[in-house]
Every structure is written in C-alpha cells, then in structure tokens.
Amino acid sequence: MMKQSDEAVIRILGLRKSFGPVEVLRGVDLEVDKGEVVTILGPSGSGKSTLLRCVNRLEEPTAGEVWFEDVQVNGHKTDMNHVRERIGMVFQSFNLFPHLTAKGNVMLAQRRVLGRSKEEAEVNAVEQLTKVGLADRIDYFPSQLSGGQQQRVAIARALAMDPHVMLFDEVTSALDPELVRGVLDVMKSLAAGGMTMLVVTHEMGFAREAADRVVFMDCGVIVEEGPPERVFDQPSHERTKDFLGHIS
C-alpha cells in the first residue's frame, strides 16, 4: 500500500493499461502532492505518456485506480467533464484550434465549459497570454505562430481554466531546439509559482532544475523514483543508469 497523503492531488494505484494484447502499463503506483512537480522519464514505449493520459482518462485504464483529489477518475459514475475542467493538459503536437486566434483558443472553454462571460474570458485570456510572453500575439492564428509560440498558447489555454494540476506530455519534443527554451521557461515559472505538475519529458535539464521528484519508467512499471539529484547522480537501478547514459 502506498503512503497516504492528505495533500495528494493525484493518486494512482495498481494502474494497468492494455492496448489489445499489449500491456503498456503493468501496475503503476504514483502519488503527486499539492504543489509538487513530478517529472516522468523513460525510453519511448515505456508507458509514460499512457500513464499521463490515464490521469484525465483520455485513455481508459484497464485495471487499478486513478484518483484526482477526492474523485475516482475511472469510476463508473464520474463526471469526467467536470474532472477535466480541473486538470490542464498540454500535448506534444499543441492541438491548438486552427480556426480560432490565440485569444479565441484561450477563451473557448472558459465560455463554453465554465460559463464565463465573454468579457471575463477575454480579460483572463489576455492575462494568461501575457503571462506566457505572448501579449503581442493575441490576435494571431495558430498558423501564424511558431511552434514554441503555439505551445505557449496551449499552456495559456489550459491555465485559463484555473486547473489544480497540469499535465505536460512531451511538450517540447516537436519543437526546434531554439524554441524549446521559451516553453521551458514558462513551465519553470509555473513550477516556481506552486503549480502541481506532472511532466513527461526528455529534457533532463528541466527535470534536474524544476522537479521535486523524478520518476523513471521502463516497460510499463516505475523502476526508480526520488529527488532529481539522487536519481541523476546516483541511480540505483541498472536500467536507469543505462538510460541516463544514453541520453547524456
């Protein structure tokens, strides 16, 4: 049994997920406390993105439990839409709505999901876009923005919903190297501001600098976890050493 913390925002217990005959997650336990920044590392195919997507049930867990605050995410009667309002997610491929401007992207769910007025949503959208450094791009369409700018709009879009936790799914993997920094800077300031974050990434620098805890996954299980200094500098598991050796 996992340690039970009153502060846990996310609790994952014995999570399993299969795609057909392939078992991608083979029993994962993980807790994320309020204000904690947890990075998940691991080779591709280790199940880290699937784990993240089970948290807001973009993937349906095959077995186990996923809890968000006091709600079981994979419960039969859970109102997922209500849960998702409180869980922000940012994707590798941005997934901005191409028919809306940056501001329109940030406003849409505020209005149609939270029922905020147009004025309220607009004020908040401008504020969020300013926060991610795009005050001068609010009326641009996604196709007129660079990848890094688009990803920051996507972060603003999620933040505008006042989420209790933010999920980041390899958000810099599709970016050209010179665009990565702007996105990481936004994430670091979010972390510093006390946002609870679950981050799947290949950015070791970010993990080392901003994470409270690093989780290393391989073959659908958590192999090792701990503070970044310990996992990076004294990995206790052979597979972690192997992986870190390949990356750096």
Place this chain on the structure above:
Amino acid sequence: MEAFLQWWETNTLTRLFFSVEVIGRALPVIAKAFPVSLTFAVISFVAAIPAGLALAFMKMSKRRWVRLPAVLYVDLVRGTPLFLQILIVYFGLTLLPVYGDFVRANPWSKEPFFLGLDFTLWARGMFVLSFNSAAYLCEIFRAGIQSIHKGQLEAARSLGMTVPKAMIYVIIPQTIRRILPTLMSEYILLFKDTALLAAVGIAEMTLRAREIAASTLNQSGYVLAAAFYLVITIPLGRFVQRLEDRLAQSEGGGVQAAAGDGRPAESPQPAAADGAG
C-alpha cells in the same frame, strides 16, 4: 447579315441545334422554368445537409444498431441510379394511404402553389432529391470529420468539453471549412440532376425543352436549356476551384497538416523570433 441568317436557318447542323427562331421561341419558356430547377436544387440541398450530418454521426457511432441503418441507407442510395429512385419514390409516395389522406384533407395542396406547380409536386420532388443527396453528403461529412486530427478532439475533451460541445465549437467549424469545395461540387451535381425530374412530369427546364423539341422537331430548345444549366455550373465550378486552391495553400503551409504526423513544422509565416518568454 440577311444572307448569313438565311444560310444559318437552312444549314442542317445550325438549323437543327442552334436555330435562332426556335431559341427565340424557347427563351421565355425555359427562362420561366429556370427558377423551378433552381428552387428544387437549393431547397433539396439545404434539407439534405442536416440529414446527411445525422447519417454521418450515425455511421460513426460505436453502436452497431445505430450504424447499421445508416450504412444500409447510404449503400442503397449510392448503389442505385437516381433515375430509378425518382421513379420508385415519386410515384411510390402517392400510393401511401397517408398521402391520400393528406391530399383529401388539404385540397389546396393540389392547387398551384409556387411557380405554377402544386405543393405535392414540390414536396415529392424535393423529398426524392434530398433523400438521394443526403447519402452523398453523409460520406462527405464523415470523411471531413474523420480528417480532423484526433488531437483536436482530445484537446477539447481535456478542457472539459462534452463530445457535442467539442463537435459544435471545434470539429464541425474546421470540417465545414475543409469540405466546402466538395459540398459545392455536390450542389452542382444535384442541380444538374434536377433534369431527371422531367421523367415524372415536373415542369422544370428539361421537360420544357423536351416539349419544345417535340413541337418544333428541332433540338435548339435543348441547347438553350443546356446554356441555362451552364450559367450556374461554370461560375460555381470556377469558384470551387479557387476555394480548393486557397485551402490547399493554407493547409500546406499551416500547422494542421503538419500536426497530422505528430511533427508540427514551423510556420513559414514571418513569425518573430521565439524564445521571448
């Protein structure tokens, strides 16, 4: 000039197909029937849009018993000639008891209703055209919706949107933009297909042209009717072409196309240097 006209009206080819005299006689008749053809096409098409959309969603349903009727409908309609459908449905409707009851209870429906045609004629003609077009629109909508990258739905869902909200605010607007040229091509087809209504005696352009051909033993009325169809189809066809070109341009350089393979390209737009954040 006089001599030329005389030659024109005696030469077999020009006299049979392009007779000035016959065209002059046909012009007011065909012109009067032109709005009939146009009205059948426009209203049938507009009616087919919600039907086609509903069929598309049925066909994409996870439930077999929802999917099956739509699949059957589309297969039957697309797999048989429209001409045959018109013959079956147009006359078939009049054989239904409910049709007889309606006509008896509403004598006005057999009086001239619009453009000289009675209501039952309009209703039956439009029903069969919509019935046909909805099946084609279904496939257009379905392909359009499925062409939207699944990340769009995931993003909308992750923001707490229900599936209907995600459809209305995120997926459908993008779909419409993408399928607009195809929709308009479908409209052009439908407009031309109204000619088949001549077979059941609806006085649209082709029927009128046939009456003129029969009474003059001359084809020029048909040629004139063809010109009337072209007045709509050529400009619309050009417009579709331009829409397609524009769409290809914007999607080719845009993010949507690139995001499809999970490797979004940087936009070619003069986006300022990143890393300002």
